[in-house]
Amino acid sequence: MPTAFQFKSFLTYWLDAVTEHSLHSPFYYDFYTRILKEKYPIDKFRNIESIRAKFLTEETPINFTDFGAGSINQVGLQRTISQIARYSLSQKKFSERYAQIIRHFNFKHVIELGTSLGINTLYFASVGDTQVSTFEGDPHLVNRAEVLFESQGMKINVIAGNIDKTLPQYLQHSPKVDLAFIDANHRYEPTTRYVKELISRIHDQSILILDDIHYSPEMEKAWNEIREHRLVYGSMDLFRCGLLFFNPSLNKQHVVLQF
Numbered sequence: 001m002p003t004a005f006q007f008k009s010f011l012t013y014w015l016d017a018v019t020e021h022s023l024h025s026p027f028y029y030d031f032y033t034r035i036l037k038e039k040y041p042i043d044k045f046r047n048i049e050s051i052r053a054k055f056l057t058e059e060t061p062i063n064f065t066d067f068g069a070g071s072i073n074q075v076g077l078q079r080t081i082s083q084i085a086r087y088s089l090s091q092k093k094f095s096e097r098y099a100q101i102i103r104h105f106n107f108k109h110v111i112e113l114g115t116s117l118g119i120n121t122l123y124f125a126s127v128g129d130t131q132v133s134t135f136e137g138d139p140h141l142v143n144r145a146e147v148l149f150e151s152q153g154m155k156i157n158v159i160a161g162n163i164d165k166t167l168p169q170y171l172q173h174s175p176k177v178d179l180a181f182i183d184a185n186h187r188y189e190p191t192t193r194y195v196k197e198l199i200s201r202i203h204d205q206s207i208l209i210l211d212d213i214h215y216s217p218e219m220e221k222a223w224n225e226i227r228e229h230r231l232v233y234g235s236m237d238l239f240r241c242g243l244l245f246f247n248p249s250l251n252k253q254h255v256v257l258q259f
Contacts, residue, residue: 009214013239017258027247028236028255035100036238036259045099048122049092051148055085055117065138081117081144089119090183090211093259094240098181099123101207102130107178111135113163113194114184114211118145124181125154133157133174135166135184164190168197177201183211188218195226195244202231204247213242227254 002010020037023029058081065077090098102110102124108131110124115136125132134156136142142160149156159166163184171177180198185191191210198208213223223242227235234250236243238259 003216005217006214009220010239013214013237013256016256017237017239018256019258023255025250025253025255027234027245027250028253031236032257035104036097036257038097038100040096040100045092045096045123045126047152048095048119048126051122052085052089052092052119055081055089055119058082058085062138062140062144064140084117084141085119088116091240094238095120095123098209099127101209102127102179105178105205105207107207109133109175109178111174111177111180111198113167113180113182115145115158116141116183118148120181120183121145121149121156122152122154124179125149125156131157133159133170135159135163135170137162137184163194167194171197171201174201176203177206178203179207179209181209181211186212186215186219188222191219191222192226195229199229199231199246202246206246208244210242210244211240213237214239 020029020032023032060081061078062081063077064079098120108129110130110132112121112124112132112134115121115134121132121134124130136145136158139160142158146158149158159170177198182191182194184194195208210223212219214220226232227242227244231246232244233248233252234245235254237256
């Protein structure tokens with residue numbers, strides 16, 4: 001159930017959000033009409049969604065090792081697969097759009113912070129020859145994800161351990177990051193730190209996606225500060241997530257879009 005803060009944040013978002021009819025920037029107009037509003041063949045991600053459906057009915061318990069802010073919907077560190085699937089996974093429409101972003105921009109090097117059950121990871125890896133590295137701190141989720149990826153024949157680089165340590169180690173030797181999806185630790189300090197570390201390895205056309213930007217006051221604070229970073233030239237608020245762009249031609253534009 002949404003908190004009072006989330007309800008208030010959504011009301012503000014709803015009042016501010018616009019459609020393509022209010023977008024004057026060609027980049028944002030194309031992004032909105034060709035990516036966010038794109039209709040998919042009904043069976044394009046049928047297999048991935050069938051896996052999600054199975055997770056939603058699985059009552060296997062997991063002794064959760066939570067490095068983040070926890071969940072407002074679940075108390076304690078033992079959760080079932082169905083609870084994780086219900087409260088922690090991106091909605092289908094967002095997962096589809098993340099895959100569409102990768103396809104549209106022909107991105108090759110994708111990083112995900114927070115593997116969870118691996119649904120978004122499968123979406124990322126389903127596009128062309130994308131190389132996906134996904135980071136997860138909980139060993140039980142790591143095991144579940146590795147078994148899932150192997151069963152699907154997906155070559156995905158799963159990096160286990162505390163992301164505070166594994167991310168900077170990885171970035172020291174990684175190629176430039178095309179897209180990064182950040183859904184790991186829903187607190188202000190780690191979120192802003194992860195973004196700063198990732199920005200050190202991006203290029204002008206890179207996109208960073210922050211999940212749950214209105215989850216809590218400190219996540220909203222992080223989002224508002226991050227989009228003012230000197231290298232962020234554009235940002236997009238979809239309420240559930242926020243997108244950061246680094247192309248100087250965008251001239252520091254921020255948009256709030258209906259989605």
